[in-house]
Amino acid sequence: MKYRSIGDLSVSSLGLGCMGMSEYYGTQNDEESIATLHYALELGVNFFDTADQYGVGKNEELVGQALKNVRQQINIATKFAFVRDESGKVMQINGSPEYVKKACEASLRRLNTDYIDLYYLHRVDPSVPIEETVGAMKELVEEGKVRHIGLSEVSSQTIKRAQKVHPIAALQTEYSIWTRDIEEEILPLCRKLNIAVVPYSPLGRGFLSGKIKSVDKFVENDFRRNAPRFQGGNFNQNLSLIRQLEDIANQLNISPAQLALIWLMSDGEDIIPIPGTKRRSYLKENIAAIDFELPNDVKDFINKAIPVGSAVGDRYPVHSMKLLNQ
Structure with a gap:
């Protein structure tokens, strides 16, 4: 394993996104998910990403249970802001100082830990100034409950405002061969401010792996059935892009997924x-x-x-697109 830095954290060059273990991508199998988490440790992975809303708390519980015996050797990142009811329906985005503290305490309990290595604001609450949200996160750092602060899917202006309150260690955002919005303005700013970039969906929700040839095999509750890039004519046009990636990967004797990850990692040690x-x-x-x-x-x-x-097609359905780069 090779390692990179987020603040003073030494993290594996590839982390493990745990969301799909509990929601969004078809059926769940906790036994295989836990085996995957343990196998990640064997391979040298020490950076695990979850959020309080994945599986309405169940993903944090899964990660906390599976990794409790190696807590001092790993880095756990989690997020807050989405408020969901027991059925899973998103009720609101909450970035109020009071909710920051409440959400952190709940995550600590589910993760079975007394500190979080990297705590992200999952999405910006438009009704709360970012200074207030980050101010509350700063207090969590001062209390020892959080080691580093991160933001997710925010604009360059929000990053600048947040940075004045407390150093931002990482920006989590969608970034891949087919999602490169951040390259124009946000990525250069992060580099100027020494903020690591943590790309989620680096494989385009599986599309860049070359393994998805039809959406018909997705189970009914798979998120991708409603994702614009996976629908109708968009899907077919995007499939032609992936064929080009497959051709290049074949020439290099690697998989399209590996090529997509290498492409990202070659962009800099801060990715x-x-x-x-x-x-x-x-x-x-x-x-x-x-x-x-x-x-x-x-x-x-x-x-x-x-x-x-x-x-071709937006990253998310319309209602979710409104929450990006805020």
Whole structure:
């Protein structure tokens, strides 16, 4: 394993996104998920990403239970802001100082720990100034309950305002070969402020793996059935992009998923992708990408073959798009 830095945290070059173990991507199998978490440890992964809203708290409980015996050797990142009822319906985004404290205490309990290594604001609450939300997060750092503060899906202006209250250690945002919005303004700002970038969905929700040829095999409650990029004509056009990625990967004797991860990691030591999986086989494939160096001419070729903005369709349905880059 190779390691990169988030603040003073030494984290594995690839983290493990745990969301799909509890929700959004089809059926759940806790036994296999726990086995995957343990296998990640064997492979040297020490950076695990969850959130209080994944499975309405169940994902934090799963991660906390599976990793409790190695707590001092790992880094756990979690997030707050989405308020959901027991059925899973999102009721609101809450960034109030009072809720920050309440959410943190609940996460600590579910994770079976007395501190969180990296605590993210999952989405900005438009009714609460970012200074107030980050101010409450700063108090959690001062109390020893949080080591580092992060933001997710925020604008450059929000980053600047938050940074004046307390140093921001990481920005979590969607970033991949087919989602490159941050390159114009947000990524340069993060580098100027020494903020690590943690890309989620680095494999385009599985699309960049080359394994998805039809949405028909998705179970009824799979999030991707309602994702614009996976629908109708959008899906077919995006599939043609992936064929180009597959051709390049075949020439390099690696998988399309590995190529997509290598492309991201080659962008800089401050990029720490967190591909999500709930299966050991996919985890092993992803981690193997760390050992490959991407030639500059190949990266240039990929950028020309799949240029910025070439993916067809929004990242999320309309209501979720309104919460991005706030």
